[in-house]
Amino acid sequence: MEKIVGLAKRRGFIFPGSEIYGGLANSWDYGPLGVELKNNIKKLWWERFVHRREDILGIDASIIMNPKIWEASGHLEEFSDKLAECKNCKKRFKAGDIQDETCPACGHRSGFNMEVKDFNLMFQTHLGPVLDNKSIVYLRPETAQGMFVNFKNVLDTARKTLPFGIAQVGKAFRNEITPGNFIFRTREFEQMEIEYFVREKEWQKYFDYWKDEILNWIHAIGINKGRIHMIEIPENERAHYSKRSIDFEYEFPFGQAELYGLAYRGDFDLKNHEKHSGTSLKYRDPETKEEFLPHVIEPTWGFDRSVLAILLDAYEEEIKGKEKRTILHLSPQLSPYKAAVFPLLANKDELVKLARKIYEDLRGNFFVAWDDRGNIGKRYFAQDEIGTPFCITVDFESLEKDDVTVRDRDSTRQERIKISKLEGFLHGKIYNNRRQGT
């Protein structure tokens, strides 16, 4: 984990948040390479689950919504963690994280007061200039509710028949008592969620279907499925809205923990929003004219946990003799740069000119890096460390034969490719990459 945190900072994937002011409680900012990785994950997800399907539509709802939504969804009442307060130093911890009578903060063995009021995880703020109880609003703790409250709007405008889904990617906020493990648990994070509306009698079929779809996604982004464990969540540990839940846990370096989740939410959300809003959220079957509340299967993907698992899974240190090569074996579709272009020597104008032309042309279609510093070996290593799948070198032969050397990150094999064929070559390698199933 330390190696990933170090690499992420050193190469511009992820920086400590508010760093020049000493940071802010486990917050993290995505840097120039991190935002590319994130955008690539999001693009892949959106293409896979929205653009390539007829039955799922996307939305982008507000983060701050009418506070009645959180009353109806049960979050005001239920979305809380049990607290344990150290009897000595009075510091508070998530009760589930306490192992024995020893305080993780002060080390005293005086035990914990468990009677402390449950702590609601929703962030509160005020709408407008008056700071009274009537102006209290919340930052959404899950993107899901944006989809439930827009269920009718989507249904009326898109005229979908069951089963169909609504997808959303966006920020969620939770005032976690114990954030930590880098970007694993933070107070501000992103989710990629689908609310999939089905007939009640078909819930089991679609629950199984989405279980497979989550596994397929895990494979598509290059995460080793052998490190994934599906855990059936017992009733007393399930979220208040869930009738059945499976967690997809990943073997993180700090232990096996939740990466993604799948829940059968029944008609809990639509029923409660119908009751609290007074608006009918029933679906009308176009053939039988029967009206009823659909049930919901919810696959949910933590965005930041995806980034963490992808980085951890892709990381490799290869030692050959005295040389150590750090490689991020990112799926080419996800890697921030698709290729890097180098002139063999930076002081030979004709090499630089041709390399520059190739670089500019490729940039029309791919995000490409440029590097003309130091020896070629070092430049390769610098790209390997950030996951760039291909390095393109322009040398003296290129000037005569109109070709370049293309070096593959994983095999380090090199082949000469005609400049006129370069774009097609890269496209085939990046987007038809079957090795990782993308």
Ligand code: GAP
């Ligand atoms: N709408 C259902 C829902 O929000 P959840 O299991 O509470 O379910 C979904 O959250 C996903 O969001 C989790 O599987 C996890 O990947 C991610 N997640 C939850 N809390 C997080 C946190 N504090 N920091 C980062 N990711 C988090």
